[in-house]
Amino acid sequence: MDDLETRELRYFVAVAEELHFGRAAQRLQISQPPLSRAIRQLERRLGVQLLDRDRRGVALTGAGRVLLREARVALDAVAAAARRTRRAEDFQRPLVLVTKAGASHELLRQLLASSAAVTDTAPVEVVLCEVGEQARFLRSGRADVALMHRPVDDLAGFDTEDLCTEGQVALLPSGHPLAARPQLTLADVGNVPDLPIARWPRLDGSYPDGPGPEVHTQSQLAQLVALSKTLLVIPASSRAWQWPDHVAVPVIDAPEITTVLAWPAGHHSPALAALAQAAAGVRNTPPAAPTP
């Protein structure tokens, strides 16, 4: 009946992410009282309590967590509508490709070279994002296509084209005893008391419990490894951003990682088709062996 407005969703997402009306208001460039009022009104309209207001701070209710997830999707869809409409008539616009910073270096180079070699192809513009953000870039129309990784990324709602598959390595501080081993197993790296696995924020921004440090960027992580605070298990090709203080050791029983080209399901365009074509050429080329 009465539809929500994107303004209300934006406001709620800000509060749900900050868990603080003041900071959320600041982020939204408005003052705090109208924000309080807007959220109250949203709760009244939905007939559901979204936030537990404690005297000092705010917590999400179950319904609040549902709305946070759904609102992000909805806002992405609205943003995508605007972006794709603005660019609808620009046929020469570049194809925007998004990928995790630091991942699949060499493969990306090959893909770009292969795409550039094909004539009458739109230029490809590369955007780098934080870990796990590719899906949101695609959903919100900020990117047309992404490099993602199976099985670590959630590929629901996307069409994909496999590019290459590789094993994983453990990234360790160079002084650590395990760094001297020629190879490791998941059992070896899973429970190293002095190098607990780092914890990434969940979708709602909270962190799971555990002994490891909290991180949200790859460079943080790299530095923590160099400082002997944690270890990583990552695809072999990610050694590209390995620090001098890091040592990479193969983990022989870790699941293989497949790098895939992904785009929103059902979104076809000539430029995308051309890139997928170029990708097919790269597909069976091992990343370490450049075509002569």
Place this chain on the structure above:
Amino acid sequence: MDDLETRELRYFVAVAEELHFGRAAQRLQISQPPLSRAIRQLERRLGVQLLDRDRRGVALTGAGRVLLREARVALDAVAAAARRTRRAEDFQRPLVLVTKAGASHELLRQLLASSAAVTDTAPVEVVLCEVGEQARFLRSGRADVALMHRPVDDLAGFDTEDLCTEGQVALLPSGHPLAARPQLTLADVGNVPDLPIARWPRLDGSYPDGPGPEVHTQSQLAQLVALSKTLLVIPASSRAWQWPDHVAVPVIDAPEITTVLAWPAGHHSPALAALAQAAAGVRNTPPAAPTP
């Protein structure tokens, strides 16, 4: 930068569907001038012309077609956010299943029986929709799960579980010469001058060119067959809604149709899992053979 509001999208969709400001305004329960102004403002904000205004009538531009498609998706996502949030805390709510009216009769009966037989399962509520509308019911949160058909329905963005596969039949007016044949081929039915294939509206509401009549509901279609105006090729189980004036003849080389249970990718709930479980029991049972 400046986000669109759902109100603007709703207004644009109404105009784009009606291709008439007056009727669109009526549908939106507002008067025509504010609607004209809102659309102009939307065009100005996007920096793109969405409509070609002719002195009598309106036509979509390329950008307008893009926005129509994207806006529907975005509005569905916003509506879904509201619905799913309202129902987030209602664990005993029924699971809503949507399916095309008239399709997969017997299969649906079995599925419901099978689901009801399992204890501690949420009740299943059945909603019937027009042809091809299932995806929008799922995307907008009006339904949790759907019966859809591969390869005719677009399953992009959904997880699916196959239920059963069947051949297709041609539905003909009983007096027609072809109705006497024991079986037919696609070549037989593809070019029958006096029974041209009916035309369905595209996503943007326009109809493809061709000799056949324009239809948008199944009952229209059924009546047109009975009136000897067109013919249909449909899954064998759809004979359930066959009229006395219809004759069904197998089309031996038509692609097989698989009925699948579909739900939004990544949306897991205990109730849905229970239904998928029940569906697995139905899967290998031929539709015509009820379990004793």
Place this chain on the structure above:
DNA sequence: AGGCTGTGATACCCGACGGGTATCACAGGG
């Protein structure tokens, strides 16, 4: 030709509501 009809655009007014400032109520903590 000339009025008629029906289209979307324009002009103008008004009330609702989103936003601001000032302030309150209240829980912790030095």
Place this chain on the structure above:
DNA sequence: CCCTGTGATACCCGTCGGGTATCACAGCCT
């Protein structure tokens, strides 16, 4: 115990979305 920091409340104001009346113009009938 006052100070700090939280979200809620009270109140004002300007913007803007909505309404009515009207215009401009292209077909179409007599």
